[in-house]
Amino acid sequence: MTTARTAPAPGTANRRPAVQQASLVVTGADATGIVAAVTAVLSGHGANIVSLDQYSDDPQGGGFFQRTVFGTDGLRAALPALRADLDRHLVEKHGLRYALRDLSVPKRVAIFASRSDHCLLDLLWRHRRGELPVSIAMVVSNHPDTAEEVRGFGIPFFHVPSMGPDKSAAEAEHLRLLKGNVDFVVLARYMQILSGGFIRDVGVPIINIHHSFLPAFVGAGPYAKAKERGVKLIGATAHYVTEDLDEGPIIEQDVVRVTHADTAADLARRGADVERAVLSRAVLWHAEDRVVRHGNHTIVFT
CATH class of the missing domain: 3.40.50.170 (Formyl transferase, N-terminal domain)
Structure with missing residues (x-):
């Protein structure tokens, strides 16, 4: 006895589930190493940076502002561990503030x-x-x-x-x-x-x-x-x-x-x-x- 198999729709055979995206907004006093710290934390969690914009109103001790959008599989499950690392590397080490939000939740x-x-x-x-x-x-x-x-x-x-x-x-x-x-x-x-x-x-x-x-x-x-x-x-x-x-x-x-x-x-x-x-x-x-x-x-x- 054979079981009929239905062919996948064109273009769907190798399609992966959509990657969930989040925004990360970082603010605080400008200093060397902030961008490196942010990207290191995100890459450490397997996140792919989709866009990154930053601004400093004065590189010599002024304010630092950065918005990053990144994507990763299983975002919601990863958020608690990601926040813990951001606390450690951004808040404790650099004295920065951040806001992290799942963009799929309007x-x-x-x-x-x-x-x-x-x-x-x-x-x-x-x-x-x-x-x-x-x-x-x-x-x-x-x-x-x-x-x-x-x-x-x-x-x-x-x-x-x-x-x-x-x-x-x-x-x-x-x-x-x-x-x-x-x-x-x-x-x-x-x-x-x-x-x-x-x-x-x-x-x-x-x-x-x-x-x-x-x-x-x-x-x-x-x-x-x-x-x-x-x-x-x-x-x-x-x-x-x-x-x-x-x-x-x-x-x-x-x-x-x-x-x-x-x-x-x-x-x-x-x-x-x-x-x-x-x-x-x-x-x-x-x-x-x-x-x-x-x-x-x-x-x-x-």
């Missing part, structure tokens, strides 16, 4: 929005197309306007009203929703000021999109103000949120040229395009561990 994000939906819907659309390696845990808004559109993407929507000077009840509900459920928050034109207490208590990075090169044209009606001043460039800024309003470390900026013939509506339309692009890049880079905060500025490995 960061969880909550998106906050108000009535303006262009940034919100752009992020949802990019996520659905697989362009943003994140897990969108929820959308939170102080208005119900976008609820049906958000739920059409299969994303939970929470309406949390926030009116008047006292935001404590709304922020308490925000913290209840977010605690333990997200790795960062994105303000996609969320038109509410977050309190210092909330920023501290939420315990995760918050990314905001601002409709200008900070701090010009703050407040309501920025494009009407820009038209009144006869600007020739309009732009957008994505930055981390701190207790100092619109003063946090900048992640990304971009501009578009305009002329005297553009109306305020034209500026708003073109500005919305810039806002979408700048915010999506900032979210992508943060999700891929490409942004390192250093004081009140950032190192961005793009």
